[in-house]
Amino acid sequence: xxxxxxDLTKDYKYGFxxxxxxxxxxxxGLTRETVLDISRRKGEPAWMLEFRLKALEHFRQRPMPxxxxxxxxIDFDDIYYYVRPAEEQGRTWDDVPEGIKxxxxxxxxxxxxxxxxxxxxxxxxxxxxxxxIRKDLEKLGVLFSDCDTGLREHEDIFRKYFGTVxxxxxxxxxxxxxxxxxxxxxxxxxxxxxxxxxxxxxFRINSESMGQFERTLIIADEGSFVHYIEGCTAPTYSRDSLxxxxxxxxxxxxxxxxxxxxxxxSNNVYNLVTxxxxxxxxxxxxxxxxxxxxxxxAKYPSVYLMGEGAHGEILSVAFAGDGQHQxxxxxxxxxxxxxxxxxxxKSVSKGTGRTSYRxxxxxxxxAHGVRSSVRCDALLLDENSRSDTxxxxxIEAEDVxxxxxxxxxxxxxxxxxxxxxxxxxxxDATAMIVNGFIEPFVKELPMEYxxxxxxxxxxxxxxxxG
Amino acid sequence: MPEAVAGTSVLEIRDLRVSVExxxxxxxxxxxxxxxxxxxxxxxxGAGKTSLGYAVMGHPKYQVVSGDIRWAGESLLGKxxxxxxxxxxxxxxxxxTAIPGVTTVNFLRAALKGQGKDLKARDFLRxxxxxxxxxxxxxxxxxxxxxxxxxxxxxKRMEIVQMAVLQPExxxxxxxxxxxxxxxxxxxxxxxxxxxxxxxxxxxxxxxxRILDYITPDRxxxxxxxxxxxxxxxxxVAEIEKTGYDPMLQAAGIAAEELAAAAAAAx
Numbered sequence: 006x007x008x009x010x011x012d013l014t015k016d017y018k019y020g021f022x023x024x025x026x027x028x029x030x031x032x033x034g035l036t037r038e039t040v041l042d043i044s045r046r047k048g049e050p051a052w053m054l055e056f057r058l059k060a061l062e063h064f065r066q067r068p069m070p071x072x073x074x075x076x077x078x079i080d081f082d083d084i085y086y087y088v089r090p091a092e093e094q095g096r097t098w099d100d101v102p103e104g105i106k107x108x109x110x111x112x113x114x115x116x117x118x119x120x121x122x123x124x125x126x127x128x129x130x131x132x133x134x135x136x137x138i139r140k141d142l143e144k145l146g147v148l149f150s151d152c153d154t155g156l157r158e159h160e161d162i163f164r165k166y167f168g169t170v171x172x173x174x175x176x177x178x179x180x181x182x183x184x185x186x187x188x189x190x191x192x193x194x195x196x197x198x199x200x201x202x203x204x205x206x207x208f209r210i211n212s213e214s215m216g217q218f219e220r221t222l223i224i225a226d227e228g229s230f231v232h233y234i235e236g237c238t239a240p241t242y243s244r245d246s247l248x249x250x251x252x253x254x255x256x257x258x259x260x261x262x263x264x265x266x267x268x269x270x271s272n273n274v275y276n277l278v279t280x281x282x283x284x285x286x287x288x289x290x291x292x293x294x295x296x297x298x299x300x301x302x303a304k305y306p307s308v309y310l311m312g313e314g315a316h317g318e319i320l321s322v323a324f325a326g327d328g329q330h331q332x333x334x335x336x337x338x339x340x341x342x343x344x345x346x347x348x349x350x351k352s353v354s355k356g357t358g359r360t361s362y363r364x365x366x367x368x369x370x371x372a373h374g375v376r377s378s379v380r381c382d383a384l385l386l387d388e389n390s391r392s393d394t395x396x397x398x399x400i401e402a403e404d405v406x407x408x409x410x411x412x413x414x415x416x417x418x419x420x421x422x423x424x425x426x427x428x429x430x431x432x433d434a435t436a437m438i439v440n441g442f443i444e445p446f447v448k449e450l451p452m453e454y455x456x457x458x459x460x461x462x463x464x465x466x467x468x469x470x471g
Numbered sequence: 472m473p474e475a476v477a478g479t480s481v482l483e484i485r486d487l488r489v490s491v492e493x494x495x496x497x498x499x500x501x502x503x504x505x506x507x508x509x510x511x512x513x514x515x516x517g518a519g520k521t522s523l524g525y526a527v528m529g530h531p532k533y534q535v536v537s538g539d540i541r542w543a544g545e546s547l548l549g550k551x552x553x554x555x556x557x558x559x560x561x562x563x564x565x566x567x568t569a570i571p572g573v574t575t576v577n578f579l580r581a582a583l584k585g586q587g588k589d590l591k592a593r594d595f596l597r598x599x600x601x602x603x604x605x606x607x608x609x610x611x612x613x614x615x616x617x618x619x620x621x622x623x624x625x626x627k628r629m630e631i632v633q634m635a636v637l638q639p640e641x642x643x644x645x646x647x648x649x650x651x652x653x654x655x656x657x658x659x660x661x662x663x664x665x666x667x668x669x670x671x672x673x674x675x676x677x678x679x680x681r682i683l684d685y686i687t688p689d690r691x692x693x694x695x696x697x698x699x700x701x702x703x704x705x706x707x708v709a710e711i712e713k714t715g716y717d718p719m720l721q722a723a724g725i726a727a728e729e730l731a732a733a734a735a736a737a738x
């Protein structure tokens with residue numbers, strides 16, 4: 006099939022910017038003073054400042070990782086590490102500065118909030134500018150705020166868990182986040198409480214050369230349930246921005262956490278994120294991870310199955326268009342016996358786009374009775390498209406059932422011909438094949454997000470057939 | 472039988488030469504199938520029968536070197552498969568392709584839309600349900616991914632469901648009968664006959680007489696080594712059953728070597 010090279014940014018509908026909106030912006034570059042200033046402005050306790058400064062040292066000492074995608078283009082001196090967009094956090098959208106509110110309106114956030122969400126957090130640059138939670142959830146004791154507020158208002162529980170799942174020295178970018186983190190979400194769901202409507206956080210980078218380092222901490226107490234959804238976009242600029250988040254999840258015994266991401270950064274954003282969950286006895290953690298945007302993404306959501314009978318599931322889909330590299334995957338560490346896990350990775354490469362599946366499955370010696378299946382499927386749309394898989398397995402226990410399947414396929418001439426011979430145009434046929442390929446992922450999303458994802462895929466596919 | 476007249480709905484294939492990856496598969500095919508008639512196309516393996524179906528439907532691998540394929544007076548050369556479909560042509564594949572993640576219903580909906588026939592959801596679903604019933608398939612096939620983990624027979628029936636929903640004017644059925652048991656064969660044949668009531672033309676590619684017992688052909692053509700070597704009425708079927716293709720091959724001057732070479736090229 007004939008496919009013309011296409012500039013992806015052309016069809017990226019979130020690439021607008023509303024001009025710079027901020028009340029304070031730190032100078033570019035990362036120094037000890039930057040970290041001191043962030044901590045001082047936030048009025049943090051001493052232990053947090055100490056944590057940040059230690060993390061800064063880790064960041065400086067660690068070499069750039071070279072095992073994965075090419076990160077040599079990142080210029081750490083050409084980044085704003087902290088931008089405060091507004092004086093106050095809004096409790097209603099009317100409290101949010103007009104320009105910023107307009108941005109979120111265009112992104113459809115207030116509308117989604119009215120329709121189907123239990124709580125919304127909207128982060129703009131470094132801070133959460135709008136936050137709400139439904140009264141009924143608040144009454145049940147559900148905490149949902151930005152991470153700074155979590156630290157300020159619930160320091161006891163915050164400090165108990167913060168940095169315990171992903172220590173500051175875990176990797177270079179986790180260290181960076183730990184040094185300059187700001188915003189993100191803090192969620193606590195009390196014992197036995199089921200939050201039946203999703204909580205959503207939306208992350209927006211607005212200015213050029215921005216660094217966004219949100220930090221998310223989710224604690225689901227015994228037998229509780231929560232579904233957290235995040236989305237993200239940024240304007241298209243010629244200079245690169247950096248998004249480096251850390252997400253920690255603790256699922257207490259019998260709790261279930263679903264964490265859904267639709268990542269749609271503009272293709273000048275380096276998206277280097279560390280996400281990890283701990284699942285205790287009979288707890289379940291689901292990462293539903295969709296990567297459509299960014300220049301380079303390196304992200305491998307992980308689940309540590311620490312308690313007997315715990316379950317982890319990672320379902321990821323990556324779409325790499327021209328010039329994009331999606332290095333994604335998942336890790337599951339079976340520490341306890343009779344734990345189960347599933348990893349399903351679906352990747353689509355188009356034009357010069359490149360996808361990599363990088364996975365790690367580890368089973369500790371005492372983890373008998375483990376069952377795990379890993380499946381990664383790659384779909385290539387063009388001759389130039391590329392896909393690689395790096396599935397590491399480290400099985401130290403006997404009496405385990407491990408399944409692994411991988412496939413790479415091209416959008417087949419036979420499939421295209423079949424659809425076309427029924428009257429479907431080549432462009433529509435290609436989109437149908439791609440949508441069909443990622444269907445197992447889409448059906449895990451709430452309907453509104455499934456529709457959104459299908460629309461985004463259609464946009465990426467548009468004009469792709471010459 | 473009527474002679475082909477420009478402007479009427481006739482499938483006309485004239486001195487058609489087709490190659491695949493540089494190898495000539497069709498070597499001067501002449502064939503005329505008017506709308507409303509049933510023609511059978513028979514012949515030994517590797518004769519080029521399937522290739523002819525693909526060439527008519529515009530599969531990109533099948534390059535027309537010379538000659539012409541015309542439908543309703545218009546040349547199909549250079550037209551995309553979707554255009555040919557929209558003009559009323561249909562090809563039931565010998566080995567239908569699975570499209571994982573695309574349900575039968577969504578597939579048919581997109582196909583009808585592609586044809587410019589956008590039915591109301593309720594009418595559409597009723598139509599599909601009726602045809603699935605008529606082909607004695609379980610309703611669950613509507614929400615299954617098209618051809619994915621279907622048995623060979625289920626795929627063949629699904630092709631006929633599609634034909635019945637799309638209502639083409641000319642259908643080429645490529646070995647739709649192979650792999651079907653007696654009951655399934657009757658069901659499929661009844662399906663074809665039902666759609667045919669509206670005047671559809673049919674070109675049945677087959678190795679066996681049995682489907683032609685249900686769908687009586689107006690004309691029978693025998694193909695070998697990339698061209699038509701004999702044409703006649705339905706009596707030709709009985710003759711082939713009795714004597715095989717050898718007498719026709721000899722009469723056409725096709726030696727065993729040429730047959731083998733053609734079959735190798737078609738592989």
